[in-house]
Amino acid sequence: MSAKIIDGKALAQSVRTGLKEKVEQFKLSSRAPGLTVILVGDNPASQVYVRNKIKACSDVGITSKLEKLPAETSEAELLALLEKLNADDSVDGILVQLPLPRHINEQEVIETIRADKDVDGFHVANVGSVVTGIGGFRSCTPYGVIKMLESVDYPLTGAHALVIGRSNIVGKPMAIMLLEKNATVTVAHSKTKNLKELALQADVIVAAVGKEKVVTADMVKPGAAVIDVGMNRNAEGKLCGDVDTEEVAKVAGYISPVPGGVGPMTIAMLLSNTVEAYERRLQKISQ
Ligand SMILES: Nc1nc2c(c(=O)[nH]1)N[C@@H](CN(C=O)c1ccc(C(=O)N[C@@H](CCC(=O)O)C(=O)O)cc1)CN2
Numbered sequence: 656m657s658a659k660i661i662d663g664k665a666l667a668q669s670v671r672t673g674l675k676e677k678v679e680q681f682k683l684s685s686r687a688p689g690l691t692v693i694l695v696g697d698n699p700a701s702q703v704y705v706r707n708k709i710k711a712c713s714d715v716g717i718t719s720k721l722e723k724l725p726a727e728t729s730e731a732e733l734l735a736l737l738e739k740l741n742a743d744d745s746v747d748g749i750l751v752q753l754p755l756p757r758h759i760n761e762q763e764v765i766e767t768i769r770a771d772k773d774v775d776g777f778h779v780a781n782v783g784s785v786v787t788g789i790g791g792f793r794s795c796t797p798y799g800v801i802k803m804l805e806s807v808d809y810p811l812t813g814a815h816a817l818v819i820g821r822s823n824i825v826g827k828p829m830a831i832m833l834l835e836k837n838a839t840v841t842v843a844h845s846k847t848k849n850l851k852e853l854a855l856q857a858d859v860i861v862a863a864v865g866k867e868k869v870v871t872a873d874m875v876k877p878g879a880a881v882i883d884v885g886m887n888r889n890a891e892g893k894l895c896g897d898v899d900t901e902e903v904a905k906v907a908g909y910i911s912p913v914p915g916g917v918g919p920m921t922i923a924m925l926l927s928n929t930v931e932a933y934e935r936r937l938q939k940i941s942q
């Protein structure tokens with residue numbers, strides 16, 4: 656068997672095309688949605704991701720602004736900038752690129768962003784709203800994974816989903832979003848003892864560990880959907896995910912590649928959240 660590829664790059668492009676049309680309509684009667692991206696320090700990967708986000712905004716017509724701060728920026732300075740952006744009516748979405756330098760408390764920073772401008776969906780108010788099913792911005796990576804599974808009509812109701820990884824930005828919200836789709840969800844992590852046994856029972860595996868070849872072919876049930884959230888460099892310095900893609904593709908029903916899978920969808924869902932933040936703000940103003 657050879658798995659069908661879930662092409663995140665193509666799906667992201669179609670999401671972006673839809674958003675572009677929406678933004679063009681908004682601009683006829685009002686202004687474009689606005690996103691401010693904050694980058695602290697000079698982490699090379701973060702620089703690439705931020706550049707890609709700014710370019711993606713420009714492609715769909717979202718007005719974006721990059722605030723580049725030196726690595727020595729104090730937490731107080733960063734929080735002051737966030738308060739200023741929170742109060743700025745032209746800013747619909749605010750994003751602070753992670754990771755932050757070690758001297759800055761990430762959670763403190765996230766909680767300072769106004770929840771209705773938190774287009775990353777990391778603020779506790781948004782996490783809580785998603786958990787309780789009352790709306791709120793969804794964390795972009797797991798939101799993108801759900802869209803990828805929906806794009807191939809993967810039947811999630813009653814499916815057994817295994818999420819490997821329990822980070823606040825991927826693993827935990829991923830489990831909640833799969834639960835919302837009526838999957839039976841197991842979350843595995845570094846202390847899980849019987850990973851292979853759990854994986855062999857899973858109809859859907861989402862690997863979000865940050866380690867090469869955590870999911871191998873002997874762990875995958877024939878026909879399962881395997882979504883790779885990992886972003887690693889192998890011994891040759893090549894970008895790879897957490898899944899042994901070549902071998903797993905011989906067993907799985909669906910597989911998402913790295914690069915070209917979840918990564919582009921993360922950025923597409925950020926744009927989608929930004930457009931949603933703008934729409935909600937306009938709605939509030941007109942009430
Ligand atoms: N504030 C945030 N920080 C971080 C997030 C986030 O969602 N919000 N996620 C990651 C990094 N990230 C976005 O910021 C991200 C990582 C990778 C990609 C991507 O498209 N990857 C490409 C490959 C890129 C390459 O060649 O290096 C792919 O998979 O095809 C997008 C977004 C941590 N920080």
Ligand SMILES: [Mg+2]
Pocket residue numbers: 755756757758759760761
């Ligand atoms: Mg830190």
